[in-house]
Amino acid sequence: MRLAVIPGDGIGPEVVTEALKVLAEVVPNAEITKYDLGASRWHATGELLPESVLNELRQHDAILLGAVGDPSVPSGILERGLLLRLRFELDHHVNLRPGRLYPGVRGPLADPGEIDLVVVREGTEGPYAGNGGLLRKDTEQEIATEVSVNTAFGIRRVVADAFARAEQRPRKHLTLVHKTNVLEHAGSLWSRIVEEESLAHPDVTVAYSHVDAATIHLVTDPSRFDVIVTDNLFGDIITDLVAAVTGGIGLAASGNLDITRRNPSMFEPVHGSAPDIAGQNLADPTAAVLSVALMLDHLGERESARRIEASVAFDLATRDQNSPGSTQAIGDRLAALVSS
Amino acid sequence: MRLAVIPGDGIGPEVVTEALKVLAEVVPNAEITKYDLGASRWHATGELLPESVLNELRQHDAILLGAVGDPSVPSGILERGLLLRLRFELDHHVNLRPGRLYPGVRGPLADPGEIDLVVVREGTEGPYAGNGGLLRKDTEQEIATEVSVNTAFGIRRVVADAFARAEQRPRKHLTLVHKTNVLEHAGSLWSRIVEEESLAHPDVTVAYSHVDAATIHLVTDPSRFDVIVTDNLFGDIITDLVAAVTGGIGLAASGNLDITRRNPSMFEPVHGSAPDIAGQNLADPTAAVLSVALMLDHLGERESARRIEASVAFDLATRDQNSPGSTQAIGDRLAALVSS
């Protein structure tokens, strides 16, 4: 297994260290290459993602990313120039974000019920396409546009993947989240493709929810969701809410998948670089560890993935919720559980 | 006071009846004209919003709308052809949505803290502009676009209004919610205008939150928000979440304001037509009643507005939360409280 690791900024390096510690218990001989990308490289060299590095990254089976972002870098630079660029260059069209409320975990909801869902977020188009512009900048007549670009090709591969995932799950239920009553054209294309693909998956029941209503359901009745398929921006918004109701972004893992496997997929915790707690051994590495499990699952190492997930579930059920321990302590516990 | 009333579909007529009952206690001589718009008119005549009706609506001091929408009408027809058309034709640029957790009301959060915020949602542009299209429809090469149109003019008037509202509130705090790290151009324009307007309002503290992070904050720490200013689509999404965490859309009121007062403003509960419970005297008319309070406030009848709000607050604190009573019973109680 050839693995590229981008520790990144803030708490990124700390949580990645623990994630690799856990990985070593199930895949002792992984060949790991670290890539120094993020705020410090940008400050030192002005580079975000040199072509040579991108080409090297392509030679790996998968990429593990900690977090990028630092207050010293203007907002958007690292996000668009590094994180989104990786997702677009490596055609990470399926942005996979499971949301599970583990036993023992207290989220913000008084009565959450069971939450076990997965969001299949489109990752390479929609409002993230970067098609927009400014006209008459710095005048009172200024106009800013942002174009959401949605293609049948781009939507179909993601919708098909979501149906395939729904088919593998006990409830076999899929919800399209969009805003079809306002975004008429994109909404029509998404709806038609979901209808078409549902013909090929007659055992999957299909529901629709406007994105605004979905935020209500996620806090009042999250159990209704099984697989959610949605566009890039709606997916961005609702997966943070999903993370919140399942105990916080300290636990939320994600995979940026090229399901054709032409490019390496990239796995990252949903949380950011959290510069306020960086370097203090305070960050919870669980999301990074669960991202490793997603990675192993994607690479066909199902047994190892299940083992890590089970260890995380055990640790979450038994840890002291108010003081779960330091970054390193949690990593040590998880590594011990995985190896036991 | 010349008031146009659009009862609309589903529970719309029921909640509007109670709202008018409460209004009559404070403004006994309001001149009320009902307009039959919505699903049944569309079915009967194909009409959504005839020019003649639009012109008549313009002759009023304000519009009260119940709800529009019915499963028998294809999604989007009434939304775009009636509701959004009214907002755009009447230049309802400030979509005002207060979110307050009233004492006694149980929302979904275990530990909500105090919630008393107001969202100033832009109402006439952004992704709602209706600028989009389909290319190569019904082929595998189909492309759907949606253009978010943002103007300095449109943003400034809304941001200025939000600052003015923040200045009137004890905490004097304003949060811009956007996605500036991805929507570079629109984000840049919104950010620059907030910065500029903040110079004119030095007593208001300003914060920024990405829309995805805002959904987390709304369920983990909603008290941090005072006034939120945001674009049309982000406002749509987060105000449903705000409604959910403050006890549900049965309580959430909104005003679609033309703050220049060239056109009548329109007041409506945030909830939809709820066809599943329509005609059964089951809907909570509180959101419609609170919308009347917003209307009176906008029309300068501050004393009457406060009276209605205080009555709602009293009723919410004392009602049986599990069986608050029928639509009519709640309306009767509120009318009695207002007149007492």
Ligand SMILES: CC(C)[C@H](C(=O)O)[C@@H](O)C(=O)O
């Ligand atoms: C950092 C940002 C560009 C990114 C996104 O919007 O996709 C993040 O919010 C995420 O969800 O991974």
Ligand SMILES: CC(C)[C@H](C(=O)O)[C@@H](O)C(=O)O
């Ligand atoms: C019905 C729909 C068009 C509308 C909107 O998106 O604005 C509604 O969700 C609202 O928030 O008033």
